[in-house]
Amino acid sequence: MTTFFLARHGETVWHADHRYAGNSDVGLTRRGLGQAAALGAWAVGAELDAIVASPLSRAQRSAAPAVETTGLELRTDPRLVEIDFGVAEGLTPDEIGERYPAEWAAFTEAPASAPLPGGESGRAGIARAIPALDDLVREFPDGRVLVVAHATLIRLLFCELAGMDPDGYRDLLPVLGNCNVTTIVYPWATESRAEHHPRIRLLGFDVPAVRAAV
Numbered sequence: 001m002t003t004f005f006l007a008r009h010g011e012t013v014w015h016a017d018h019r020y021a022g023n024s025d026v027g028l029t030r031r032g033l034g035q036a037a038a039l040g041a042w043a044v045g046a047e048l049d050a051i052v053a054s055p056l057s058r059a060q061r062s063a064a065p066a067v068e069t070t071g072l073e074l075r076t077d078p079r080l081v082e083i084d085f086g087v088a089e090g091l092t093p094d095e096i097g098e099r100y101p102a103e104w105a106a107f108t109e110a111p112a113s114a115p116l117p118g119g120e121s122g123r124a125g126i127a128r129a130i131p132a133l134d135d136l137v138r139e140f141p142d143g144r145v146l147v148v149a150h151a152t153l154i155r156l157l158f159c160e161l162a163g164m165d166p167d168g169y170r171d172l173l174p175v176l177g178n179c180n181v182t183t184i185v186y187p188w189a190t191e192s193r194a195e196h197h198p199r200i201r202l203l204g205f206d207v208p209a210v211r212a213a214v
Contacts (some may be wrong), residue, residue: 001189002137005046005146006154006182007209009054009062010035015178018092022085022119022152025057032062035179035209039148040065042181042209048072049143052136054080054150062179063148079132082150086119112156112166122156122166129157133186151176158205161186163198173206181212 010032014021028036043051043066053063055076067074088096096116097104106114112122129149136145155169155176161184164172176182183203190197204213 001142001185001187002140003144003203004133004136004184004186005048005144005212006157006184007039007062007146007148007179008151008154008176009056009058009148009178010039011178012058014090019090020085020088020092020096021058022082022089022150023056024089028058028061032058032178036062037065038209039063039179039181040067040069042066042212042214043146044069046070046146046214047144048146049140050075050136051146051148052077052080052132053148054078054082054153056081056150059148059150063146066146066148077132079128080147080149080153083122083125083152083156084118084120086116088116088119108170110167111170112159122152122169125153126156126160126166129153130160133157137187154182158182158184158200161198161200162202175206177206177208180206180208182206183213 010028012026014026048070051063051066051072052075053059055078103117107116115121155173156166159166159169182205185201187199188201
């Protein structure tokens with residue numbers, strides 16, 4: 001079983017306006033750089049075996065301080081990129097609703113299943129990202145891996161691996177803090193007999209790096 005520390009990247013220049021940034025490559029704010037530095041300080045005592053990031057610059061830049069403090073190599077995996085929001089990239093929720101009212105309504109009702117025009121479904125994102133985790137499990141079967149990725153993808157993965165309907169991620173997990181740490185053990189040999197049993201053990205969810213357990 002591998003311990004994964006899932007961290008969202010730092011605050012971006014689109015954050016204040018709540019603009020959708022999927023596969024758009026937007027930079028970090030000064031605050032975002034500070035959040036990344038806090039994640040790097042946390043990594044000092046985390047006994048990590050690997051650091052893996054989405055190839056988007058905001059994720060790589062957020063992982064960079066942890067690379068510096070641990071001496072580990074920064075690895076990137078395109079399967080960890082954020083969900084592509086299609087025509088909604090760079091728009092606010094109000095702007096999306098005004099321009100694409102029917103599509104926005106469908107997305108808000110079932111956000112993992114009904115992609116925005118030209119975009120990727122959340123379920124497709126789950127399908128591409130889980131194999132990335134599986135590959136890391138095979139490489140580090142008893143290891144500790146920091147994954148720096150994106151809010152929507154992490155929430156979707158969490159729901160899927162916790163045995164919950166990913167279409168409920170926006171209601172269940174409305175916010176994921178920048179550079180906060182979610183700690184899971186995966187795969188977890190659960191004893192649950194539920195139809196949708198969890199495949200992870202949760203050790204901490206959305207914990208600020210300054211307080212996250214190592």
